[in-house]
Each structure stands twice: as C-alpha cells, then as structure tokens.
Amino acid sequence: xxxxxxxxxxxxxxxxxxxxxxxxxxxxxxxxxxxxxxxxxxxxxxxxxxxxxxxxxxxxxxxxxxxxxxxxxxxxxxxxxxxxxxxxxxxxxxxxxxxxxxxxxxxxxxxxxxxxxxxxxxxxxxxxxxxxxxxxxxxxxxxxxxxxxxxxxxxxxxxxxxxxxxxxxxxxxxxxxxxxxxxxxxxxxxxxxxxxxxxxxxxxxxxxxxxxxxxxxxxxxxxxxxxxxxxxxxxxxxxxxxxxxxxxxxxxxxxxxxxxxxxxxxxxxxxxxxxxxxxxxxxxxxxxxxxxxxxxxxxxxxxxxxxxxxxxxxxxxxxxxxxxxxxxxxxxxxxxxxxxxxxxxxxxxxxxxxxxxxxxxxxxxxxxxxxxxxxxxxxxxxxxxxxxxxxxxxxxxxxxxxxxxxxxxxxxxxxxxxxxxxxxxxxxxxxxxxxxxxxxxxxx
Amino acid sequence: xxxxxxxxxxxxxxxxxxxxxxxxxxxxxxxxxxxxxxxxxxxxxxxxxxxxxxxxxxxxxxxx
Numbered sequence: 001x002x003x004x005x006x007x008x009x010x011x012x013x014x015x016x017x018x019x020x021x022x023x024x025x026x027x028x029x030x031x032x033x034x035x036x037x038x039x040x041x042x043x044x045x046x047x048x049x050x051x052x053x054x055x056x057x058x059x060x061x062x063x064x065x066x067x068x069x070x071x072x073x074x075x076x077x078x079x080x081x082x083x084x085x086x087x088x089x090x091x092x093x094x095x096x097x098x099x100x101x102x103x104x105x106x107x108x109x110x111x112x113x114x115x116x117x118x119x120x121x122x123x124x125x126x127x128x129x130x131x132x133x134x135x136x137x138x139x140x141x142x143x144x145x146x147x148x149x150x151x152x153x154x155x156x157x158x159x160x161x162x163x164x165x166x167x168x169x170x171x172x173x174x175x176x177x178x179x180x181x182x183x184x185x186x187x188x189x190x191x192x193x194x195x196x197x198x199x200x201x202x203x204x205x206x207x208x209x210x211x212x213x214x215x216x217x218x219x220x221x222x223x224x225x226x227x228x229x230x231x232x233x234x235x236x237x238x239x240x241x242x243x244x245x246x247x248x249x250x251x252x253x254x255x256x257x258x259x260x261x262x263x264x265x266x267x268x269x270x271x272x273x274x275x276x277x278x279x280x281x282x283x284x285x286x287x288x289x290x291x292x293x294x295x296x297x298x299x300x301x302x303x304x305x306x307x308x309x310x311x312x313x314x315x316x317x318x319x320x321x322x323x324x325x326x327x328x329x330x331x332x333x334x335x336x337x338x339x340x341x342x343x344x345x346x347x348x349x350x351x352x353x354x355x356x357x358x359x360x361x362x363x364x365x366x367x368x369x370x371x372x373x374x375x376x377x378x379x380x381x382x383x384x385x386x387x388x389x390x391x392x393x394x395x396x397x398x399x400x401x402x403x404x405x406x407x408x409x410x411x412x413x414x415x416x417x418x419x420x421x422x423x424x425x426x427x428x429x430x431x432x433x434x435x436x437x438x439x440x441x442x443x444x
Numbered sequence: 445x446x447x448x449x450x451x452x453x454x455x456x457x458x459x460x461x462x463x464x465x466x467x468x469x470x471x472x473x474x475x476x477x478x479x480x481x482x483x484x485x486x487x488x489x490x491x492x493x494x495x496x497x498x499x500x501x502x503x504x505x506x507x508x
Contacts (some may be wrong), residue, residue, distance in 0.1 A: 018464020
C-alpha cells in the first residue's frame with residue numbers, strides 16, 4: 001500500500017497518542033490526526049479516514065464502546081487499543097463493528113501485524129471484485145476505492161456499463177460487503193407501471209384508490225436503514241423522474257392517499273446501460289436528477305476488452321471442476337478470441353450450460369452450440385480501430401497508411417539500411433521508393 | 445476481582461504502555477529530533493509519577 005493513509009487516533013492520553021503517532025509514522029506513510037475527547041468526534045469528517053485507532057477508556061470509562069454503538073464509525077476500519085483484557089469487552093467491540101483489537105502494551109510487531117491485517121482486508125475487496133466481475137487489478141483497485149468512499153459518505157453511487165456487465169451483481173455485492181443490518185431493496189425501474197409508480201415507490205393507504213384494500217409500504221420505506229438499488233433508471237418517464245427526484249432529495253414523501261409525511265434513510269445506488277448525457281440532450285432524462293444520482297461513479301467495462309481474463313478464468317474453472325473437460329485446439333482458439341456479446345451474463349450462462357452438458361473432449365462445434373450468439377470475429381488481428389478507420393477514410397487511404405507505417409518502422413529498426421528493409425518487408429525497390437516519395441511529399 | 449481492582453490494573457497497564465511508547469520515541473528521536481524528546485520527557489515524568497501512585501494504591505488496596 002503506497003498511498004498516503006489518513007489515520008485518526010482517538011486517545012485522551014497525550015503521551016500515548018504521541019507514541020502511537022511515532023510508531024505509525026515508522027510503519028507507513030500517513031497523515032495522522034489526533035482527537036483527545038469523545039465529544040470532539042462529531043466535528044471530525046470521518047469519511048476522510050482510512051483507519052481509526054480508538055482507545056476504549058477516554059475521559060469516561062468505556063466511552064469508546066459508546067462511540068462504536070453510535071455507529072459513527074460504520075464502514076471505517078477501527079482498531080481498538082485498550083488495556084482492558086475482559087473477553088466480554090473484546091467480544092462487544094467486535095459485535096459493534098470494530099475490525100481489530102490491540103491489547104496495551106503492544107509491541108511494534110503487534111502494531112505492524114495489525115497494519116498488515118488492515119492492508120489484507122483492504123485488498124480483499126479488489127480480489128473479490130476480480131473474481132466476481134472478471135476485472136483487471138487496476139480496474140478493481142480503482143473501483144474498490146470508489147466503493148469505500150461511497151460506503152462512508154452520503155452521496156449516491158451510479159453504476160454504468162453495457163448490458164450484462166454485472167451492475168446488479170456489483171450493487172448486491174456492495175451491500176453484502178457493507179455488512180449493513182438493513183434491507184437491500186432492488187427494483188428494475190422498467191418493470192414499474194407508469195400509472196402505479198407513486199403507489200409502488202411511496203406506498204398507499206387503504207381506500208386511496210380502487211383495489212387499495214389495505215395500507216401498503218412503498219419501495220422507499222422498505223429500504224429504510226438499508227440500500228435502495230434502482231436499476232434501469234433511464235426507463236422512468238420524465239413525470240416519474242420528477243417525483244423520484246423530490247423524494248430522494250428530501251428523503252421524505254407522502255404515500256398515495258395520505259397527508260402524513262413519511263421518511264426513509266437509505267444508501268442509493270442507481271444503474272443504467274444507457275448514455276444519460278445523450279438522453280438529457282434528447283430531453284428524455286432530467287438533468288437535475290442526473291446530478292443528484294451521479295455522486296460516486298463506477299463504469300463497468302465490457303468483456304470484449306478482457307478476452308485474456310475471460311479465457312484464463314475459463315481454464316481455471318475447468319482445472320478446478322470435478323468434472324474433467326478438455327478443449328480441442330480449435331475450440332480453445334475460438335474461446336481465446338471470442339467477443340463475449342452479452343458480457344458476464346452470457347459468460348456465466350455459457351459456463352453453466354457447458355458444465356451441465358459437456359464431457360470429455362469438447363469440440364469447436366459444441367462450444368458454438370453452447371454460445372447463445374455467433375462468435376463474430378474470429379482470429380481478427382486488425383481490431384476495432386481498423387474497422388472504424390475503414391469506415392471513416394476508406395480502404396485506399398488505409399492501405400497507403402499501412403505501407404508508410406511499415407516502411408518507417410522497418411527503416412528505423414534496420415538503422416535506415418534499404419537492403420535490409422526491402423528484404424524484411426518483401427517488397428520491390430520500385431514499390432519502396434514510391435512509398436518513400438509519398439512520405440517526402442507529405443513532409444513538404 | 446472487584447471493579448475497583450480492575451480499574452487500577454487497567455490504569456497501571458495503560459501507563460506502562462504509554463511509557464513503553466515514550467521510551468521507543470526517545471530511542472528513535474534523541475539524536476535527530478531533540479525537540480520531540482524535550483516534549484516527551486516531562487510528559488513521561490508525569491506518567492511515571494502517576495504510575496508510582498497507581499502501584500502504591502494497588503498494593504495497599506490488595507493488603508486491605
């Protein structure tokens with residue numbers, strides 16, 4: 001962990017806090033703040049801290065436990081430092097969400113081990129993301145930072161990405177990772193009927209309309225104390241977007257037929273595969289709602305850019321599977337170059353289907369049958385950019401560009417020796433000089 | 445053990461822990477950061493005096 005860590009030390013004894021600060025500075029690069037009184041914690045913006053060292057006995061005995069109980073450290077990594085050895089106290093701390101417990105006096109080695117446990121826990125998230133959503137280390141590290149920020153902050157989270165990239169799985173995973181004791185309410189906005197939106201979202205009271213035979217809690221109220229995941233948010237009508245905006249801004253709403261205001265506190269995650277900026281330009285999505293939901297942002301990449309990762313994951317699964325499957329060389333080649341249309345959803349469906357049906361040696365034909373799409377471009381070394389340029393400037397221009405690039409590349413590689421370049425490119429000297437002349441003209 | 449004895453034992457351990465950290469700081473900083481040591485020494489002396497009182501209290505408490 002090379003980044004600067006923001007550490008908060010909650011300790012009433014000046015000598016101890018100085019000593020701890022000194023030991024921490026020896027261990028890792030950190031910016032350390034000290035709070036020596038429990039009542040001052042409320043003035044501290046806890047979301048900026050990666051790690052908190054909390055003394056249990058501040059000015060009042062076991063005041064640290066009260067701080068844990070108040071849940072102000074929820075989703076923050078808290079290490080308790082205490083001279084108390086009573087196992088009931090230790091258990092209580094863990095039950096209230098502490099991540100680690102250091103008994104005073106602690107050695108520099110114990111402090112180092114506690115730090116290593118913290119690093120492991122921090123890394124655990126991105127390792128789990130790698131497995132769940134087939135991510136590259138770089139991507140999952142970036143995303144895990146965003147998840148941490150979201151969990152300790154007040155702003156909503158927006159998850160974008162093509163269909164099937166795992167937006168719902170990620171939202172559910174974040175909820176599980178948060179260890180929230182509240183509910184996880186997941187709603188696909190496209191499934192909400194335009195006319196019953198208010199009743200679904202805010203609830204209704206008995207008799208408010210035909211068919212309202214009893215009071216019903218709405219989605220927002222059901223999510224109180226937990227997480228609300230609004231998938232496909234772009235499918236909401238402008239009218240319903242307005243109603244939703246008001247409710248999520250104020251976290252207050254009225255059930256249909258009721259004049260009694262209700263409120264709900266929840267962490268909001270929204271997702272869509274649509275380009276919201278385009279929809280705003282087209283007048284189909286409210287800009288104020290866009291700004292409201294775009295707190296922290298995560299964009300999940302498609303599997304097209306992760307062919308190697310997918311293939312390696314597939315081979316690992318085969319190796320771990322009790323049912324042994326072997327791929328024929330052409331089948332292996334097909335999977336290596338497969339462009340996964342439908343992304344993770346299709347990949348997991350494919351795995352499920354293959355492991356259920358296939359046995360022994362699997363052929364290319366069997367793989368093709370199991371895939372729900374026709375693998376489009378097999379063994380294509382030209383890549384997406386080529387096709388984009390082809391459409392933009394035409395084949396003649398592209399061929400000229402390729403010739404020029406090849407000549408320049410080979411000349412550079414061969415220290416401008418023409419004979420070597422000709423033999424490497426396998427072209428005639430006539431052709432070579434034609435290209436050179438063209439290059440010269442372009443330079444002029 | 446009664447709550448009082450528990451509290452005394454806790455305070456003694458906490459004071460020893462603070463002094464251990466202070467010793468570590470002095471060892472690391474007396475050459476490069478004498479200002480820090482200057483700050484720590486009076487705090488450490490106070491802490492030692494507190495510790496002596498705590499131990500005496502604890503002993504007399506146990507003899508009673």
